[in-house]
Amino acid sequence: MTKSLTLLTGSLLLAATALNAAEDRRERVLNDRKEVEAAGHWIYNDLPKGFAEAARTGRPLLIVVRCVP
């Protein structure tokens, strides 16, 4: 009985930790878009807009492929 309870508690703790990690990741992904777009220097996840802006200004493109950490 004690062993089962320990296993159940352990599983619940693990699940809670995984849930927290997933929530953290979700927050990071959402905040990344918010912060980068607010800073204004980067075109976020919109390649056609980048090409259009480069064509309009004559500037070269700097395209960064970067996962949200």
Added chain:
Amino acid sequence: MDEFVCVRLVQANALDLTLFQFDYDLTFAVFFMNTDRTIYGRYGTRSERKDATKDISIESFREALAAALALHKHYPANKTSLAGKQPRPTQFKTPDDFPSLAGKYKPALDYEGKVVQSCMHCHQVRDAERRFFRDERKPIADDVLYPYPMPNAVGLSLDPKEKAKVKDVAPGSAAQKAGFKVADEILSLEGQPIISIADVQWVLHNASDASEPATLNAQVVRGRKKINLTLDLGRDWRRHSDIAWRTTTWDLRRMAAGGLVLEDSTAEERHDARLPDDGLALRVKYVGEYGEHAVAKKAGFKKDDVLVSVDRQTTHLTESELFRYLLQNKMPGEKISVTVLRGGERINLELPMQ
């Protein structure tokens, strides 16, 4: 940076693979490009999992930016020299075209729903490419197993704080035989202007495969002189690359080792186990626990077993070399005879290929 139109892409979903060809194990890859889609150069290099500063730096990024601007300034007069930098024809135009990824991800991230789960990672593209070979029961080609080789595969160590400056030349290497010297700055390779270590890797990646030796023409600046060098890449040159650090190697471990992570035994471990220095002695560092990564565990392999014979091969192999042997010679469904050393005893096991 203000002189560029800066675009940040955070997903591989629907990535145009006819344009964005790079080392998919990177978590940070940069393209410098004209609006007509002509690529001026690439930036972003990685050779290990933890220490990014080993391969990239703010200093070399700044140099690459300046060099890209210079190429843009002289464009299109320099278009011919940029021809080799352009993407190669590819069978799969987007990740969704790979059979193992088809229909799994939508083109855009689901910001209103499960945004994390909706994101395809770049490394999944390489995983899918290898899986395609495997599912077709074809040997995985060298350039797919060893993508974007680091310059040290040909004996060149480049300074991460410079564009492409030689920091060291390995004795006896192809680079030494070609005449490369410390402090040489690589101006061009195969006629392509080099603005970063990633550009060097691009040339190496696209050099001929293992079936025929390749020759690369280089121009370096040494002191004030421009010098032309010829780099002869011997047969199998890619196989000097270490792929153990790569995220995509995780799936190779599933295919070739049933989820085992292997590490070469140290000289001390070999001595204690009375194993020869030139013999196979791969220690099981980790045994996968779940799903297809638990196949070796189910077959009886345990942590700290030492593989001393695999398919009757007993000569020294690194984990990367063993994977290449198995993935080019053994197909899913086959079972490979393996002898492990466990507590001083030799035990025979069968390792299923996937």
